[in-house]
Amino acid sequence: MYLMIKLLGVCVAVCVISCLMNLLLKQISREYIRKLSPENANFIAMYRKYMRFMIRHHRFFGFAGICILTAHGLLAYMQIGLSLTGLIAAFLMTTTVCSGSYGYYLKKNYRSAWLDFHRMLAFLLLVVVIIHIPIPFFI
Numbered sequence: 001m002y003l004m005i006k007l008l009g010v011c012v013a014v015c016v017i018s019c020l021m022n023l024l025l026k027q028i029s030r031e032y033i034r035k036l037s038p039e040n041a042n043f044i045a046m047y048r049k050y051m052r053f054m055i056r057h058h059r060f061f062g063f064a065g066i067c068i069l070t071a072h073g074l075l076a077y078m079q080i081g082l083s084l085t086g087l088i089a090a091f092l093m094t095t096t097v098c099s100g101s102y103g104y105y106l107k108k109n110y111r112s113a114w115l116d117f118h119r120m121l122a123f124l125l126l127v128v129v130i131i132h133i134p135i136p137f138f139i
């Protein structure tokens with residue numbers, strides 16, 4: 001069961017990282033890909049295709065992450081105890097997904113204050129996940 005908890009935790013972490021690839025891929029595109037010579041047209045086209053796929057689908061990684069997180073958190077709580085850092089990570093993950101859903105489905109505007117909020121939550125989530133993995137901190 002412990003292995004299952006760890007495995008589910010790793011799956012949640014993979015979902016969080018896949019969501020954050022949004023930022024990383026755009027940054028790499030701005031800093032490096034745009035400056036490549038036209039000789040690399042094939043590579044540029046492939047990169048753009050991959051980037052577009054990851055950007056368009058990052059919300060699904062977020063939704064999948066929330067589902068797996070529920071199983072990971074519940075199993076961990078029932079078998080080991082309540083993790084404070086895990087709880088904070090779960091709160092941040094939920095608010096990140098809610099703010100993203102608000103911007104995407106309700107506001108339908110990708111350049112306003114919600115995006116700064118969404119980006120800030122995503123960054124905080126990463127920090128807390130990095131702390132949670134080595135330090136579950138049981139309460």
Ligand code: HEM
Binds near residue numbers: 005016074081086136
């Ligand atoms: C975004 C949310 C979360 C992520 C990415 C995450 C990720 C992980 C990972 C990767 C591990 C395995 C660490 C290892 O191999 O030693 C882990 C362990 C664990 N997590 Fe989470 N977790 C999250 C949320 C939660 C929540 C909500 C709880 C419970 C309230 C929780 C409780 C635990 C516990 C108890 C362990 C086992 C610690 C141990 O056996 O040493 N996690 N988590």
Ligand code: HEM
Binds near residue numbers: 097110
């Ligand atoms: C853990 C979950 C999530 C994380 C870590 C995350 C992370 C991010 C980050 C870092 C950005 C900023 C990209 C940039 O600066 O250009 C972003 C943008 C965005 N996110 Fe999320 N996100 C998550 C879930 C979601 C969900 C569930 C939705 C919608 C249902 C969503 C919708 C959006 C939209 C519409 C944008 C702006 C346009 C774009 O770059 O795609 N996000 N997200």
